[in-house]
Amino acid sequence: MTDFDLDHHGDVEVGEGLVDLAVNVRTDTPPQWLLDEIATSLTDLAAYPRQDAAMAAVAVRHGISPDRLLLTAGAAEAFVLIARAFKPQRAVVVHPQFTEPEAALRAAGHSVDRVILRPEDGFRLDPAAVPEDADLVVIGNPTNPTSVLHPAEDLRALARPGRVLVVDEAFMDAVPGEPESVLGAESPGLLVIRSLTKTWGLAGLRVGYLVAEPGLVARLAAVQPHWPVSTPALAAAIACSNNRAITTAVAAAQELDRQRAHLVAGLAEVDAVKTYGVARGPFLLLRLDGAAVVRTALRERGFAVRRGDTFPGLGPDWLRIAVRPEATADLFVKTLREVLG
Known part of the structure; x- marks a missing residue:
C-alpha cells in the first residue's frame, strides 16, 4: 500500500516570489524576543547540550513530571523513535493525515494498515473503525490535512492495555483553549507528540517533544x-514555555480563528469549491474538480498551495491551503475565482 508519495511535504511547493499557502507555519515568526533568546544561546555552543532546564520548563508548562517527557528534534524524530522502539504486530494509521508516521514505520520494516475517514462523514473518527487487534495506532488532532478536531473522548476510547496510541498534537496549540487535547490524560499506552514548529516558526531549528507514561518514554529514549x-x-x-509565550500563543490562536472564519466565508462564495467537516487547524482542505490544473494556474499567478493527492484517502481533486491574514486571503479567493473562470 505504498501507492502515495508519503515523503512529499508542502515546503517543496514553495518558490521564490510565491505567496506561501502550502506550509502550515504561522506568518511573521519567529518573534524577535524568541530570536533574541536563541541568539543568546549561541555563546554556549562549545559545550554539549544539557536538557535539564528545558525539560523542567516544558514539564511545568504542561503540569507533568519530567519522567513523562522526551525532547526531540521535531515531531519527525518522534515518529522515527516510535518506529524503532516498538515492534507492533498490527500498526494502524488513521488517514487522511500527516504521512510522516506511516513513512517512518514502513522505513523501519513494519507493515501498516490504514483506516480511511470519509469526507461524507466530515472526516470524523469512529473509534469502532479501528481494528480491535491493532497494537499501535496513530492519529493526528487536529488532523493535517483535514483540519478536523476529534473529541478527546473518541481518542481516549482507542486507548487500552497492550496498545500504543500515538496522538499527534502538532497543531493543538493553534486551537484556542486546546479543548480536545489528551496530553496529560491517564489513558494506558497514550503517547502525545507536540511541535514548536507551527506556532513559533521554528521548522529550521527542529524542536518538539513527546509525553507518555515513564515506561514508554524510557523505551523511546533508549533508541534516541x-x-x-x-x-x-x-x-x-524554554522560551516557548514561559508565561509570555503562553499568552502570545493564546492570542495567536484566537487571531487564527478569525482569519480562518474570514477565509471560509470567502470560499463559500466560490461555487466550485467544497469543504468537509469543521476546520479548527491553521489550514483548510478544499475539494474541486481538476485541482492539479488549478494548482498550476495558481502558481503561475503567484500562489503556492499544497497538493492533496499524496495523502492516503484523498486524490487529485484536493488542495490544502494555509490560513493567512485577511488581505492575503481576499487576494487568494479573487485569484481562485479568476482561475476557475
Missing part, C-alpha cells in the same frame, strides 16, 4: 541518539 536536541533548540523550548 545522544544529544539529539541542540543548545539553540533547547533555548527555544
Whole structure:
C-alpha cells in the first residue's frame, strides 16, 4: 500500500516570489524576543547540550513530571523513535493525515494498515473503525490535512492495555483553549507528540517533544541518539514555555480563528469549491474538480498551495491551503475565482 508519495511535504511547493499557502507555519515568526533568546544561546555552543532546564520548563508548562517527557528534534524524530522502539504486530494509521508516521514505520520494516475517514462523514473518527487487534495506532488532532478536531473522548476510547496510541498534537496549540487535547490524560499506552514548529516558526531549528507514561518514554529514549536536541533548540523550548509565550500563543490562536472564519466565508462564495467537516487547524482542505490544473494556474499567478493527492484517502481533486491574514486571503479567493473562470 505504498501507492502515495508519503515523503512529499508542502515546503517543496514553495518558490521564490510565491505567496506561501502550502506550509502550515504561522506568518511573521519567529518573534524577535524568541530570536533574541536563541541568539543568546549561541555563546554556549562549545559545550554539549544539557536538557535539564528545558525539560523542567516544558514539564511545568504542561503540569507533568519530567519522567513523562522526551525532547526531540521535531515531531519527525518522534515518529522515527516510535518506529524503532516498538515492534507492533498490527500498526494502524488513521488517514487522511500527516504521512510522516506511516513513512517512518514502513522505513523501519513494519507493515501498516490504514483506516480511511470519509469526507461524507466530515472526516470524523469512529473509534469502532479501528481494528480491535491493532497494537499501535496513530492519529493526528487536529488532523493535517483535514483540519478536523476529534473529541478527546473518541481518542481516549482507542486507548487500552497492550496498545500504543500515538496522538499527534502538532497543531493543538493553534486551537484556542486546546479543548480536545489528551496530553496529560491517564489513558494506558497514550503517547502525545507536540511541535514548536507551527506556532513559533521554528521548522529550521527542529524542536518538539513527546509525553507518555515513564515506561514508554524510557523505551523511546533508549533508541534516541545522544544529544539529539541542540543548545539553540533547547533555548527555544524554554522560551516557548514561559508565561509570555503562553499568552502570545493564546492570542495567536484566537487571531487564527478569525482569519480562518474570514477565509471560509470567502470560499463559500466560490461555487466550485467544497469543504468537509469543521476546520479548527491553521489550514483548510478544499475539494474541486481538476485541482492539479488549478494548482498550476495558481502558481503561475503567484500562489503556492499544497497538493492533496499524496495523502492516503484523498486524490487529485484536493488542495490544502494555509490560513493567512485577511488581505492575503481576499487576494487568494479573487485569484481562485479568476482561475476557475
